[in-house]
Amino acid sequence: MLVRLGTWNVLHGAATADGPVDLRRFADAVGGLDVDVLGLQEVDRAQPRSGGADLTAVAAEALGAAEYRFAPTLHGVPGSWTEIDVPDAPAYGVALLSRHPVTEWRVVPLPRLPRDVPLVVGRPRRLVVVRDEPRTALLARVAGPHGPVSVVTTHLSFIPGWNLVQLRHLVRCLRDETTLVVTGDLNLGVRRARLGSGLRGLVRGRTFPADGPRRQIDHLLGRGVAASAPRVHHSPLSDHCALSATVVPAD
Secondary structure (H helix, E strand, O other): OEEEEEEEOOHHHOOOOOOOHHHHHHHHHHHHHOOEEEEEEEEEEEEEOOOOOOOOHHHHHHHHHEEEEEEEEEEEEOOOOOOOOOOOOEEEEEEEEEEOOOEEEEEEEOOOOOOOOOEEOOOEEEEEEEEOOOEEEEEEEEEEOOOOOOEEEEOOOOOOHHHHHHHHHHHHHHHOOOOOEEEEEOOOOOOHHHHHHHHHHHHHHOOOOOOOEOOOEEEEEOOOOOEEEEEOOOOOOOOOOEEEEEEEEEE
């Protein structure tokens, strides 16, 4: 038996940023990916907009994943975000789910840009000043049937250049992981993600925006692994497509 890995930015379980969250539809979409280990980004916990649900637990049940963790990056509710961690209070972050046993969990905080930066956004183009939110990565060492694989999920900054700083920092922190797969919404194109990480791309396919994908910013990047059967999943939810591939430790 091989290990099927996936990644998906779930947009808190909604079809659009302002749309409602249907938990049954969300669960069906996650279950339909049929992967053994799944990294999720933009995950709500106890948020009013997602019915107060723990989306990590909902996804784990749908996937049949006995092992799962949520790593918050923001606390409170949209419009009133804080960085104060209150257990079981409203939060937002990343999650990892696994059908296989996990022998270690680890949270890796990522460097945050310490100042506001000007960005040109939108159509028509306009200049705005933005501040990035905290970012983190969540690692699970999965006891797969062909040996352990360290799987990481993260959601990097949307600020050009700073996402590369975060990716390089993450890979340095994981330099001792011989079999490694980094999953997530990296906000980077294919070339920059691969050169910036020094890892091999395991899936190639456009992922964003989901209703007419024009570029790939979601990735499975690996070291010490071999991959097969890459796939892009088009879901009725989120503004991102999901990715998956079958992975084994390389010989």
